[in-house]
Amino acid sequence: MTFRYAVAVLTLTLAVSPSFARQARYARQAVPLMPLPAVAARPEPVRVAAVKPARTGSSLNGASSTERKSNKLSALGIGFEIGTMGRANKTQSDLAGLQLFWGGRFFTRMAVMEDIFVVPSLGYFQKRESQGSAGVTQHILEAGVGGYYGVWTGRKARLLVGAVARGEYGIAQISALNSDSSSAGEFRFRAGPAMSLAVGISPEFSFVLDAEAGIALGNTTRVQPGLAAGLIYYLP
């Protein structure tokens, strides 16, 4: 009886406590990496019974599980990022033993389970080197998929770690004084660990920073890390 009484007092204390109310609101708005439902845009008075504090780790972009269940599209985001991809080369490097390619990729981020995300992507990267009138351009078309797990969610940010696997088609193109260009292609596969940091910048958009460290299998095996930054938009 005493115990029940104590629990009731504690519950009531927490319910009226400003800090708990704030926390509960953050639980709904903490990481606005996707548009919050209309109901969330107008914060309701905190009611203990209604506020089932979302486990931050179980929500997609800060939305509670309940909200996500009510609107499955909210678990889907599309984005574009630009950045660089490095390919290890011992005798010709732009930075730290890496040949740097520049480009970007489109991607979608889908929540398939609580805290688990699948990120298919399609990208293009390029590198051109020239001396005088002669040059070599490398084009890389890539398609891949990443699998991530949410390891940390802050007030406005979320960190995912996982792995990516990409198939890429590399095209080499040579040009020289008064001569036609010429090209050839090669398929390569690369895979490796990856991480993604998303920081909410508006209810619909988040800034994303992706890093990966792949190993590319081609006629030679090379380390191929990448770093890209962009925006993701969460579909309503």
Place this chain on the structure above:
Amino acid sequence: MVSGYKYGTYLLAGLALAGCSNAIPSGPVAVRVVQPITGQRCLNRIAGAQLETLQDLSSLSGRLGKVVMFNGDIDANPQTLETGAGFFSIDTQFVKGSDGYVASDFRSLLGASLYYATEVGYKLHARLNPAADFLNNDPTFAARSFIIADAHRTDAPGEPHVTDNAEYYPSRKADGTILNYLISYPNDEISEMPLGLNLGIMVHEYSHLVFQNVFPDYDKVADGASELALAAIDEGLADYFGYLATGDPTFFLCTFPGEDRDLTRPKYLTSAIYQSMQTGQNYDSHEGGAVLAAINYEIGQAIGPEENGKALSLMMSTLSSCSHVKSGSLYSFSFEGIMRCHAQAAGSRAAQIQQIYTKYLQAGGGL
């Protein structure tokens, strides 16, 4: 579960196969390089060339030597050129194309182009003169030949690095053997064809190699004037062989359009050039060389370019028995002496050759 395992195995096997199928084979392969279109001036095509003496495309090594690089200034490590130790291979990248492997970065293209030029030079000289067929005559040739890409050297201590140039550098060992270095320096200001990709220029350098390897007494000159004359003769012969390899008498202009190195333009041995070869003042070996190259272009037009190439190559390998340049155990070189040795090597065409030489050497006192 079993099905998933099976598909996973298939996937891994497929990926492994995709990786392995791209492996670069050892042995001769075709590589896409920039090739001059014979008979055209500074017109090129990018096409596959079979590198018959190449043994390993990945390391760009073959029976004619190895394309290498060096970390830092070569001249700061004199033992490097003396011993041939300390070089490393280019980390090449090639993808397979329809008519050969294609370099997917610039240094791989440069390395392949350098080896290609070396092979073209070798084939040209071996065809002209069996004495220059080093692969058949000298089993040590590959071990003592290096093709250095993007070399860092200084002309003199404290000077800036050499750029926009190419060079043949022989390093003579105490036992008389020569380490051959064909060197391509980094491109800096050239906006036209880089030297390493200019077939004519790199065959020009290979021709210096041939001269010094078929004429072991190259260093045994009687005096300074002989040394200056020999350097000019060497440049002139190299320009002519560069023309033979490309079929383009203006191959040098594809890289340096402002230079007076068009072989079709007649040039006279002026008194200024002659005097500079006598005194060393305002001397440029390429200036006298350009005169000799233009003379030989005209001779080539008269007796056939290849025929003249054979005569010149034979002259190079038989200089030690040509009395017109030899004096005792040393050699006295002059354009007149070379004219006579050349005519001697040309046999029945001797008179025709001397006539053309005379026209251009007489003016400045070269005869």
